[in-house]
Amino acid sequence: MISEEMLKKAAAEADQAIRDSLPAPAECEHEFSPSFQRKMRRTFRKAKHPVIYKLPKYAACFVLAVALASGTWLTVDAEARAAFFAWVREQYEAFVEYRFIGDAPQENTIVEYELTWLPEGFSFQKAQELDGGMYLTYTNDSGQRIIFSYLRGDDAASLFVISDYTEARSIQVGNICADFYQADGETSSNMLVWSSEENDLAFYIMADFSEDTMIKLAAGVQKK
């Protein structure tokens, strides 16, 4: 019989043996590729203008904005970058990044939007101002929540979705293309994301509703 204490002691020794078998960190010199360094530079630059971390934690694990231009998702290429500003989508193994490219209109104030249609029992609870956007919460008596948020594109705007959704598909909200992310049903909510017709704002709604209800919510988004 092996006790937990024995296991802990042996695990600590094994851990020490592994560290002792590796070179010291200071001895491990490697010249990282320009590609890797670019990612890091961009990382540190963006860290100075964070957006996502201002959202509540539970939302941050399943948050995204949408990349949409002329009714289609952009892939990142030089021509697209040069032609106009837009939200672009990049798919990675474990997450999707949506980031803004180009020069957005320089406006200091952001137009306020709201959900004009809500499922029965829901009402507006609170609004939080983000750096370049808003984060609105709607609740019902049972504690269910609808999150509606939007962000203005600028050089620092970049949002992510972690792969805890089971399916992502393109849908229409009126004449605008949007993406619906079906959550796994346990830890996340469904997401619907799209951008404004001018491509300067990214919208998303997060709630535990069906695709049809999410579309109805999105269709009701209007300027205040």
Add this chain to the structure above:
Amino acid sequence: MLIYMMMLETPEEKSLFEQIYLEYRGLMFHVAYEILHNEQDAEDAVHQAFVKIAENIKKIDAPVCPKTHSYVVTIVEHQAIDQYRRLQKHPSVELIEEIQGTNAHYEGDNDLTKCILKLPARYREMILLRYHHGYTVREIAKMLGLSLPAAIKLDQRAKSKLKKLCEEAGIL
């Protein structure tokens, strides 16, 4: 690829992450390269490891200490094996779970330690994270990017394999 920095909430956390990055990136590349034997793939694994480290930055107390040292090695080894799996045309769970990972030399006399070091990397990582670092299976699932059921299964397999090695060594 910015997800990790965007997950850091306070200036202290950013500083912690930056220090970890500066201190261990070379070592992490070394560990990844030993598994992948390709610089680009190893850099990708290092990057993915930093994503996971940032996601779990609150689990790290100090940037330069033995615990953080072994933690980053464990995380990058896991990511490198993941990267290896992605590069295989026909990966199988059995094959991936047999990869040995970082070679360790142990000259002590604790037979149980020897058995842990004989474990395939996937199983050894689970044992070390659970019994040395003290994380729960749920926490480990998050830091390794596994679903909870997958982590539970990995935990069971790791313990089962360790038991078998202990029986062979005459410990049980």
